[in-house]
Amino acid sequence: MEAIGKRRWTIAGGHIPLGSNGMEPEFTSRDEIAVLNCSDSPARLRIQIHYADRPVVGPYDVEIAARRVRRIRFNDLIFPEALPLDVDFGAVIEADVPVVVQFTRLDSGTGSRSTIATAAYAARNLQGSR
């Protein structure tokens, strides 16, 4: 199947909420990306995490099988380094095949649980949209 999406995506407003309420892992507060790989090849992602006050950390290597979707919680990434909770971060996601990235935050620590979901920002690749 023809690949859909872009090879480079960014998230500027990362911030994993510290508190959680309810059953886990279903209601664990989290920042998460869903990655859709429509292509016939595995998608290898390299994620770099940017902070406000210290150098970039990464890459975090993640693979999404061909013609699959995968959800990745930033909370769970520990190689090379666990992301701190309750700290602003940005993520630059580079894939070796075009993918679609959607960002979701669940904050179950507040009185009324809140969820936001948005498409990550897709950088227009040099040499066109692929």
Added chain:
Amino acid sequence: MANTPWSATSKNLDQDCHNWSGGLRFRPARLEVPEHEEAVAALVRAAGRQGRTIRPVGSAHSSSEIYVTDDVLVSLANICGLHEHDSRCHRAAVGAGSQLTELSKELQSAGMTLSNFGDVATQTVGGAIGTGTHGSGRNFPNLSMMLVGGRLVTARGEITTFGVEEDLDFVRALRVSFGTLGILTSATLQLEPLHDLRRQEWCLGFEPCMEALDRLSRENRNFDFYWYPRSDEVKIRCLNPPGEEKTYGAFARLAKDETGPPHEVIPQHSDLPYRFEEMEYSMPAEAGPDCMRKLRTRIKEKWRRSVGWRVLYRYIKRDDTWLSEAYGRDSVSISLHQNATLPYWDFFLDLEPVMRDHGGRPHWAKKHSLRATELKALYPMWDRFLALRQELDPEGRFLTPYLRRLLGC
């Protein structure tokens, strides 16, 4: 070139040595990599003449300071390999510098295998035995119990042989002695006929795991679990002879299923590209669940912000090795981890009292804060060990300032 822990193999180092995690950095006066046992003995005799101390080192995977020295450091990397074996008794004499991964391939060719492994197999035979390295399983003691005989270079630079048949008490003292009674050069190991194991990993919630814990630990040959503090999930790891595996599909999701010889399916993290620091305590098996619950509560309350690494829960069969974590009691070990690039001491020190309150004994090769006064109270054979050490090495040839503080000598 020998498979030394460091790129520097010259006798006069121009760079620091470091351990696997990078957390320990030191500069010995000399790093020696002898080619054979007699050369080890000569080094010890020379150290004696010169009034120097000498420390053996394995693969430098340990994150405690047991091999840190500013004097002579000796790597046995060249004294390795399968020397001879007896297929009927499943015993083999091997070089103490043999890395477990490489040795296992040789043993496989001879139709034998170690009974158990830790999560990694990068340690050397001497290092794994000397520090009480262990895997998991109610019927499996730590790896030092494989040692049934061998050859040792004494503090006077003499080569001696030993065996459980001739002097059982000496072997009980020697097994976990981190090179303070002599330098082990050859180890005769009690092994098993080569066989396959089926490894299955299942993911489930923490409470269902704890409710089934006793059964899980008894009905699997090898059983342990990871608890993930950022999701409160658990991954149980079960290994059994093919055909004897269990199924937990009613309350868990199968995440991995593979079959192979023990050295391929038990240690799964030998090639981790990223480093971590670790603190581990072993406690009586019956105290394990309560300790685990208290650690989980504390981590969720205070440390979730900065700690994403899993907590590892394992079983160790009791033994009679004098300084073994599992001396005289079936044990559970609980390991805390943190990325080596992140602060870890405050985390470890905050949780160490919880493990001590449950009768915990620290792993000799991992982070802990205990010294002789506290350790003496944990080991019934402490005084006998120290007396033997004093008898065998009265001048402290194998001691360092850290070991003197640790042992109180």
